Amino acid sequence: MYRSNHSMETMRRTISRKGECMKNLMAEVAALLEVEIGEEFDIEGIGLSFPIINPFKITENGLIGHKGGEISCSLYRLLTGEWTIIKKPWKPEEDDKYYYVNPDGYTESSRFFHAFDYSMLHSGNCFRTEQEAEANREAIMEKFGWE
Template sequence: MSKNYMPEVAKMLGVEIGEEFDILVNETEMLVHGPYKIMDNAIVDYVGCKTKDLLYGLLTGEYTLQKRPWRPKEGGWFYHIYGNGGGVTPQFFNFNNVYDLALLNMGNCFPTEEAAEAAVPEMLAKFEEIKKGVRK
């Protein structure tokens, strides 16, 4: 039996098996059936239809893979920055929690503590801009 190289192909393209991404033609025009995912034996589109042509296009440079922004998973850890600059804290993400959704909406959800720490200056500037609109 032959070896399945899809995990290595996914790694080479910079994604993980099952991670969603978009595909661009000529590095500008997005294909319409995304998001796409690399699975064990093919690339699949948003409804799970398999295609080998997209893999060929990615491997030959005809298409470009564009990663989607990181988003926390339900029940998964994420880090966020307190509005007063009081630091970075981890917590579990809950899609039914309006606070978590607000953090996600304003871009204050990070996959690692290091990523959150790096974003502190930008987020604090964003917080100050928001506060200007609500101060009396």
């Protein structure tokens, strides 16, 4: 743990110039890895001599492990492709807007708060964006035999 914190501090000093820090690139790193800042995900790795304890998330401070500590070596392994991110399915909170494909193949939206919404979630027909719902239209139509 000390070594990990020490290396992060060394990195911070290295990227510091004349007392001013360079631009924080963690949002770009998250986008590169196709996750959002603060989104929890699992990591899968190969050839490990130790178990990976999930979940993780990327914050403005770096890759954060399940106990809240920065893990710079794991971020390196993600960026080099040695480890892979396993995204967790999105689950809306109460009153969140979500999108779904109706039996006629149209994309509709709803607010998440009653039994219908839970049925959409558990059937795999619950998407964060309209674009995600549209991208999954054919699969949903086929899954439910709505073609």
